[in-house]
Amino acid sequence: MNVVALVGSLREESFNLQLVQTMAERYQSLFELTVADIASLPYFTESLEANPPESVVRLQQQIKSADAVVIATPEYNWSIPGVLKNALDWLSRGERVMNGKPVLPVGVSPFMMGTIRAQKHLRDILDSPGIAAKTLVPGGNEILITFARDKFDSTNRLVDEATLTFIDQVMTRFLALAKS
Numbered sequence: 001m002n003v004v005a006l007v008g009s010l011r012e013e014s015f016n017l018q019l020v021q022t023m024a025e026r027y028q029s030l031f032e033l034t035v036a037d038i039a040s041l042p043y044f045t046e047s048l049e050a051n052p053p054e055s056v057v058r059l060q061q062q063i064k065s066a067d068a069v070v071i072a073t074p075e076y077n078w079s080i081p082g083v084l085k086n087a088l089d090w091l092s093r094g095e096r097v098m099n100g101k102p103v104l105p106v107g108v109s110p111f112m113m114g115t116i117r118a119q120k121h122l123r124d125i126l127d128s129p130g131i132a133a134k135t136l137v138p139g140g141n142e143i144l145i146t147f148a149r150d151k152f153d154s155t156n157r158l159v160d161e162a163t164l165t166f167i168d169q170v171m172t173r174f175l176a177l178a179k180s
């Protein structure tokens with residue numbers, strides 16, 4: 001399986017990126033996980049749509065050929081970061097490559113709310129007609145990682161066993177959804 005990750009933080013030491021890297025290693029026997037480049041996308045404008053830049057075409061093709069997508073979002077001011085919204089706006093246009101795509105939202109925060117507000121916004125966006133992604137029902141399937149500084153080690157990997165066990169359970173259900 002080929003899974004593409006959109007990571008909403010461009011920070012080098014991003015916990016959200018660390019989560020995706022942990023997943024890439026942990027589930028390497030199940031799928032190949034590639035992080036897409038969303039930093040080089042221009043700001044979305046309808047003026048560029050007729051002749052989209054190479055970075056946009058590349059991302060759209062990458063998502064089109066993916067079996068599933070993981071979206072790792074930090075919470076910025078109770079919502080998703082602009083860089084991620086920009087990528088989703090681009091992906092909502094043209095061929096609408098997100099339509100029906102299995103998507104697993106995940107998020108990490110150093111604080112106590114674990115990106116819950118950002119993920120609620122993200123789920124609304126994923127339900128919009130331009131995206132219309134396929135997701136697991138939220139109940140019991142929300143990967144909301146709190147207090148990140150206690151759960152990642154010095155090699156930048158998630159090491160909290162209870163959290164990893166929960167992610168394993170959600171991933172099993174997500175892969176079943178993706179294959180259905």
Ligand SMILES: Cc1cc2nc3c(=O)[nH]c(=O)nc-3n(C[C@H](O)[C@H](O)[C@H](O)COP(=O)(O)O)c2cc1C
Pocket residue numbers: 009010011013014015016017074075076077078079108109110111112113114115
């Ligand atoms: C502009 C900005 C806004 C933020 N807003 C929130 C917020 O609303 N809720 C929250 O829990 N953390 C907030 N944070 C803290 C982020 O959760 C924290 O920086 C986190 O580590 C970002 O994710 P990353 O580690 O993947 O870069 C904010 C951080 C920034 C830079």
